[in-house]
Amino acid sequence: MTTAQANTDPKPGGDGRTVRAARKRAQRRQTVLDAALRVFSEKGYHQTRVADIIEEASIARGTFYLYFDSKHAIFHELLDMLLERVDENVEGIDLGPDAAPFRDQLLEVVKRILIAFREDRALAKLVLREAVGLDEEIDEKLNAFNAQLHGWLTLSLTRGQEIGLIRPIDPELTAWCILGSVRQFLQLVLDRPDDELDLDHLSEVILDYNLQGVRL
């Protein structure tokens, strides 16, 4: 296999021409990525032909393979994009002992997850619907991603228990419950026509529900 390097970085030693070329190249790459995201999220991975992507991106067949090794590869890249984005959002939360009040922290985690997905419905659809069951590598990525979110929630709950705000419930299982709620909400959102939803409010609802339970 000739490795069509998915290289975005401009080569070093850049005179003006090289830099400009590299920028144009990166732009083109992004154009294709965007186009691919659109068709993938609309038709699904298997229903999408490379022909669909290149048509959407208005490029020639060969050009596609200039920027990506395969249909498989561009999908992986799109997937990585979202997962990374969510990671970045969640990473920033300070869970130290002197940080913000516990409830606010937990709220922050949930909210950021929702925000990361709302920013791009198409990418979210990719993660929640199209990437499921595609291949083992993807499954592992998704599992790792879920595990990451689960980890943050678990940590938050544990901290909450340490400072006496959370009752002696299994933090792990509970974290999965919360995550499940969030994912279910995301699916709902995806199926709704508009993003008229106030995710801030939704986060509140989820958290309130999770913290209070439903019992009177």
Place this chain on the structure above:
Amino acid sequence: MTTAQANTDPKPGGDGRTVRAARKRAQRRQTVLDAALRVFSEKGYHQTRVADIIEEASIARGTFYLYFDSKHAIFHELLDMLLERVDENVEGIDLGPDAAPFRDQLLEVVKRILIAFREDRALAKLVLREAVGLDEEIDEKLNAFNAQLHGWLTLSLTRGQEIGLIRPIDPELTAWCILGSVRQFLQLVLDRPDDELDLDHLSEVILDYNLQGVRL
């Protein structure tokens, strides 16, 4: 195309021969369905070739199309099987005012959902992983199925509020939360090697968590 009727019913005018033939026919059908379920749940829909199914079922290529219209059709039928089964389980719950105590009712709903899936991991995998994003018809079926479960949970919560056991929380959103928790747990279960899990206990945990919340 509907030439190959997926007909299980014995033809009318049943002398013994016809009846026996019909029974054999039904058995054969079931054999193929079982085989298809095995390979679908193991390899996923797209990775499964008709060749895999007929090999697993030990039938000839043509025979497959004698019983099912297409690869697509047999998958739909399998999907219907599970959804129906869950429906049956959930349908039976008495939510009338004089029925069992509220908490037990809700517990019953959750437990039956879990049980329905546990009975056949393969079918569950189909619903939760392979059926996602296959085509619009399937998506609608899954949505309808989820809506059904959601409906029962909502109803239970509403009843609970009527008899003063549930605080004034939005029953619909809360029902989605519970359903999300359940689905997340199912996914966990699927990824674990054994069904050593005690679903009775799990149901308790989920419900307890949902009812109590996590707050001390």
Place this chain on the structure above:
Amino acid sequence: MTTAQANTDPKPGGDGRTVRAARKRAQRRQTVLDAALRVFSEKGYHQTRVADIIEEASIARGTFYLYFDSKHAIFHELLDMLLERVDENVEGIDLGPDAAPFRDQLLEVVKRILIAFREDRALAKLVLREAVGLDEEIDEKLNAFNAQLHGWLTLSLTRGQEIGLIRPIDPELTAWCILGSVRQFLQLVLDRPDDELDLDHLSEVILDYNLQGVRL
């Protein structure tokens, strides 16, 4: 890769139908082989498209892959056919001490090589022109094949020296010379329009030349 078994043997347990089917299958296989041989020898390996073969054989695209794993594979099989045929012809020669007179033996070796190629010009063209430089596996096959012929010639020459009919010349090098002559003649024959050539006579000429040298 799904191994499309290049199976010619009828499956065991043959009732009449199975046997007949197997025979038909073998016939079809042969039809495709013949067609492939024609186009390969006419247009060369690389200029031949699978489309050419299936057109020549009057079969569908898929049918080709029912009988052969790839374009590569069918070429290998054709190549093996000729090499085996030559092997068979040459193998039968008795080089024992009490065998036929030496000159007749050597003549026999040369003649049989020529005959094996004459029997099918197309196959010969394959070996001498198209198979060269295709891939390493093929190159090894051809080298082994040449080595085989060379071995027989060397053995004959050695025997000739033992019984005092051959002067003390290096048998190995000389065998290569003879083989080179033969191959050159074969190439000539291939380039000529007709097989009007009397290979018996040609063998005589080659051998006479090789034995006598050109010096007066």
Place this chain on the structure above:
Amino acid sequence: MTTAQANTDPKPGGDGRTVRAARKRAQRRQTVLDAALRVFSEKGYHQTRVADIIEEASIARGTFYLYFDSKHAIFHELLDMLLERVDENVEGIDLGPDAAPFRDQLLEVVKRILIAFREDRALAKLVLREAVGLDEEIDEKLNAFNAQLHGWLTLSLTRGQEIGLIRPIDPELTAWCILGSVRQFLQLVLDRPDDELDLDHLSEVILDYNLQGVRL
């Protein structure tokens, strides 16, 4: 298509600048030819991509087409180079009645053929392996080339007969035999790792064998 002139000659009206440019141009051409020869002889014509050549020559894609019309064209040019070189070597032999002794003349022809090939194994590999069966034009060139060598050998043999040194053998057929021997030896040499072979000695062997025959 002949747009990209494979022009080596400096343009007329040569001031210093033009001459210098032309020289540089010729050098560049040669660089590419050398690179192409290396990869062609190593990987074979079909396994060689234009990408391989330009990488080996360290030039840009477009530059290649500035100097050569096509991959096809550069191969033809390389082929011509060797054939011309052999021609030059062989042309110089004086076959006149007052020339060197006959045996020496014949030896000279053979030796020069070998030398021409030894000078560049890569070129030899091209002629003997890669050029075979590529296209009709090439085949004709190779045939013409062989015919040329054959002609010289035939002429030498005829002269030899005229001066009573060669027995009344068919000069044409015999010339093919000799040529075949030589080609076989060349092939052997190519397959050996080193050019440790003493071609002078080899020429002697071939000729001695051809002149003497093998008979005691």
Place this chain on the structure above:
DNA sequence: CATGAATGAGAGTTCATTCAT
């Protein structure tokens, strides 16, 4: 009813060549 050989549309990918910069 059962079979499995035959079908052919359609997929992803390659690579020699062009052309705007």
Place this chain on the structure above:
DNA sequence: AATGAATGAACTCTCATTCAT
């Protein structure tokens, strides 16, 4: 003159489905 991104025709191979036996 030199570049290298862009092109798109052409390739091999797959696999759901059909149909003669």
